[in-house]
Amino acid sequence: xxxxxxxxxxxxxxVVLDLAVLRTRLLTRxxxxxxxxxxxxxxxxTNQWLTSRGVFVYDPDAIIGWRVGTAPVEDLLFGFALxxxxxxxxxxxxxxxxxxxxxxxxxxVVARLAAFRHR
Amino acid sequence: xxxxxxxxxxxxxxxxxxxxxxxxxxxxxxRLRRLGLVMLCVGVPFVLWDxxxxxxxxxxxxxxxxxxxxxxxxxPLEEVLFFVVVPLASIMTLEAVRVTRRSWPVGDxxxxxxxx
Numbered sequence: 001x002x003x004x005x006x007x008x009x010x011x012x013x014x015v016v017l018d019l020a021v022l023r024t025r026l027l028t029r030x031x032x033x034x035x036x037x038x039x040x041x042x043x044x045x046t047n048q049w050l051t052s053r054g055v056f057v058y059d060p061d062a063i064i065g066w067r068v069g070t071a072p073v074e075d076l077l078f079g080f081a082l083x084x085x086x087x088x089x090x091x092x093x094x095x096x097x098x099x100x101x102x103x104x105x106x107x108x109v110v111a112r113l114a115a116f117r118h119r
Numbered sequence: 120x121x122x123x124x125x126x127x128x129x130x131x132x133x134x135x136x137x138x139x140x141x142x143x144x145x146x147x148x149x150r151l152r153r154l155g156l157v158m159l160c161v162g163v164p165f166v167l168w169d170x171x172x173x174x175x176x177x178x179x180x181x182x183x184x185x186x187x188x189x190x191x192x193x194x195p196l197e198e199v200l201f202f203v204v205v206p207l208a209s210i211m212t213l214e215a216v217r218v219t220r221r222s223w224p225v226g227d228x229x230x231x232x233x234x235x
Contacts, residue, residue: 003177010168024226031223035213042135042208046128055125055184062177079205082165086206087213089160090153094227099150101227106218107142 003062007077014081014088022092026084036083043079047071124184125197129204136211145214147207157210162202169194169202 018027026032050056051070058072066073094100106114139145147154170192172178180195188196217225 001175003172006168006172006177026226029224029226031213031216031220031225034220034223035209035216038212038216039209042132046132049128050125053124053184054181056178057181058178059176062172062175082161082202082205083209085161085165086157086209089157090210090213091225091227093153093156098156099153100229101214101217101225102229106144110142 003058003072003074004064007074007081010081011077014084017085018088022088024088024091024095026088026091032084032087035087036080039083040076040079043076043083044068044071047075047079051075121184122186125195126186129197129200132204132208136208139211139215143215143218145211145218147211147214154207154210157206158203161206165202166191166194166199169198 015027018024048069048071051072063072063074068076140148173180173193180198182189182195185195185197190196190199213225216223
């Protein structure tokens with residue numbers, strides 16, 4: 001099996017995990033896609049750093065060959081699976097009552113800045 | 120210095136996300152038990168996937184650009200830490216969105232009246 005096939009299976013399993021197994025349904029939530037977009041930006045930055053410096057050496061036969069910068073497109077899907085599963089398990093354990101989410105206010109300095117902005 | 124290439128990326132991610140804990144008070148470092156369970160549920164399958172792909176020859180690591188510490192299945196230390204650092208940063212980002220967008224549910228909210 002090539003890496004290309006493996007990441008497609010990985011993404012499919014991630015979707016099933018979120019929608020059907022854990023039923024966290026993050027893929028239907030605006031908060032998730034906003035957070036994912038932010039993480040994706042940093043993934044492109046850090047992965048460019050690593051791949052342009054040759055930290056990873058890919059077998060050309062294992063990947064399809066499309067690249068984003070110097071990073072194989074497969075890395076985007078791998079990252080999507082890792083990030084989404086991390087968030088889904090976080091929400092799932094929270095729902096099970098493990099250190100659940102409670103209302104937290106930002107640091108007073110941040111709160112003051114936010115209030116200032118909205119004036 | 121070249122040996123720090125991968126480690127520097129991990130340190131960058133940790134430093135870049137730290138203000139979320141300190142200033143936005145996302146409370147992810149404050150919930151280490153929940154974080155640890157996520158690391159188990161995500162880290163184990165992804166490290167196994169990585170080991171399998173490395174053994175299958177899909178990719179290899181240039182060890183002149185890592186610290187040179189090799190762990191399970193031929194993975195450099197940094198590659199294993201990647202599966203700690205990235206889930207941590209992802210969760211902190213999700214929590215930061217929650218803190219700044221109160222009306223966007225994440226799915227694990229408990230109402231104040233709910234028993235904990």
